[in-house]
Amino acid sequence: QSLLCHLLSSSKWESNEAETSTFISTLGYTSADYYCHLVKNMVFSLVTELRGNQFNGLNIQGRVSASRVNAVSLFCLPLITLPDVTPLLETLLLYHGGASKEILSSEFLEAVNEAFLKKKISLPETAVFSLWLRHLPSLEKATLYLLDQLVSIQLNSLEEVVCVIKDSLLPQAASHPAIFRIVNEIFKNALLKTDGTPEVMTIIQVFTQLFLQAHQNENKQHKYPLKAYFPHHHxxxxxxxxxxxxxxxxxxxxxxxxxxxxxxxxxxxxxxxxxxxxxxxxxxxxxxxxxxxxxxxxxxxxxxxxxxxxxxxxxxxxxxxxxxxxxxxxxxxxxxxxxxxxxxxxxxxxxxxxxxxxxxxxxxxxxxxxxxxxxxxxxxxxxxxxxxxxxxxxxxxxxx
Structure with a gap:
């Protein structure tokens, strides 16, 4: 509650929490109701601002400054696991603007990736793929996390291995050649460090099969040719x-x-x-x-x-x-x-x-x-x- 009260810092009630509570009660809300509505309204406002407004057919997304977007990403840090904030996380991850450099804070990208890997939040596939494309450390961590998960837990069947790998979204994300090549290099290093153990080889083979399935299901208009994934091979x-x-x-x-x-x-x-x-x-x-x-x-x-x-x-x-x-x-x-x-x-x-x-x-x-x-x-x-x-x-x- 104290965290959400902080969001009222621009309100005239900020100096007197007792008056705030009285006002909320007069409206027939509990404090929890009020703060829940407040978060939803703020998220809606920020999402609208970032997505841009259509005015006379002109998109004004470019008017949102890079520093403003960066500030919004920092603002989200303590709120990442709140379900009501998910639309804002998605909008930020899909936002690019016109800047040549990354405008989202690295702390935000790392925190979102960590929360996603530990299943504290649920994000659309497009948002996750965008996260990994724009932040290489997050992609590397997701791949290593998957390998560690598969090696450390007791899996009784190949079907379980398939489920864990598919659930990671990495085979689907690898439909983008840049992601495929990074994951490929990590798997290659894992194979070298483990002297080609059958367990690691099985993981790589299952991943490849799931990747090919995902590639086959891709929309033909957005599908890369398979040779794009193996450009230097015979x-x-x-x-x-x-x-x-x-x-x-x-x-x-x-x-x-x-x-x-x-x-x-x-x-x-x-x-x-x-x-x-x-x-x-x-x-x-x-x-x-x-x-x-x-x-x-x-x-x-x-x-x-x-x-x-x-x-x-x-x-x-x-x-x-x-x-x-x-x-x-x-x-x-x-x-x-x-x-x-x-x-x-x-x-x-x-x-x-x-x-x-x-x-x-x-x-x-x-x-x-x-x-x-x-x-x-x-x-x-x-x-x-x-x-x-x-x-x-x-x-x-x-x-x-």
Whole structure:
């Protein structure tokens, strides 16, 4: 109440709160009613001022000075979480005027972002996107907050990961290329710092799928071409990866995966790709579209395919560097395991020892890339083979 009383500083009642209360009571209002109406009226007045009045067809928005807008943003600081102030927050975030520099106070932008992230306020998507476009620290904080939230809380299913990421509004905001590139860089750094942990890779892949959905739903008049989001990458590979699996008949998946693998292999083996940073950029692009890698692992077991191209694709995904022929060796070992698994695929009676025999000849199963690739192949074998489900629980318990 004392905070809202401060808003009456220009009133003739300011020096005598007792007289103010008496006057309010005479009108039949409680103090709470009066201050609520006062806030609403002030918000309406400021919103009208900022949005500009139409007079003889002329918009006079430009007459509101930058210092005035800045002062209004500072005025909002203690009131940000009041629901009645939300229209003013939205108007400020969408207001640009003619100034070349940011006219809203950084304290205001940070406070609004903090309140939004902690769900203390609800804002329209357009206002949130405008906040992140005009204040880079807020966008960075929102992205890091999402990563921290996903890594720290216990999520029991992929559906929960999807809900948390979608609720953040970041995939929708990333339809603007500037936001996409910033989020992309943060994800890239997170992947480097965590040595490519599966959890972070899954987050990036889910985010990419949600981003593509949001981009597809964009109004065609305001939609950026997809190449605007990947301007420095090999466009034939980008085009191939951007095709969503549901856009193709499943019978065309093997051919499309072979095309991705052949394009990627030609690019990786190109003599111009000489630095580790170039290789990492290519690998990170592939990581984003991990949906195709999952389908590749399935197709190896479920469809009649030439395995070499798909195994190479998986080998690159799990072992992008070929230092000391590491990826080449991974490819050889993966093919040996694959051939053994295919001999067992139609067996209705299996034992854990049968699967152990499949990986027995591997020279170094302790290598991280080998472990992840073999786990991927074995998991799909348990899911899709005739007798895999009968030993799945026992095998998982055995290897864990």
């Amino acid at each position: 466009q034939p590979l980008v085009t191939a990866l951007l095709r969503r699996p549901f856009e193709l008949p499943s019978t065309h998946w093997p051919a499309h995966l072979k095309h991705i693998s052949d394009t990627l292999k030609a690019l990786v083996e190109d003599t111009n790709v000489s630095s580790l940073s170039d290789l990492f950029e290519i690998w990170f692009l592939v990581v984003r579209f991990g949906e195709w890698l999952d389908i590749a692992a399935e197709q190896l077991l479920k469809a009649a395919v030439e395995p070499d191209a798909l195994l190479w694709l998986l080998a690159f995904y799990y072992c992008p560097q070929n230092e000391n022929q590491q990826r080449t060796q991974t490819m050889v070992e993966a093919k040996a395991v694959y051939n053994h698994l295919m001999m067992l695929f139609n067996c209705t009676v299996l034992s854990v020892k049968d699967l152990e025999a499949a990986v027995h000849g591997i020279t170094d199963t302790k290598q991280c890339c080998n472990q992840h690739l073999l786990t991927h192949l074995l998991t799909n074998f348990l899911l899709f083979s005739s007798g895999g489900h009968t030993i799945a629980q026992e095998f998982i318990y055995h290897v864990s």
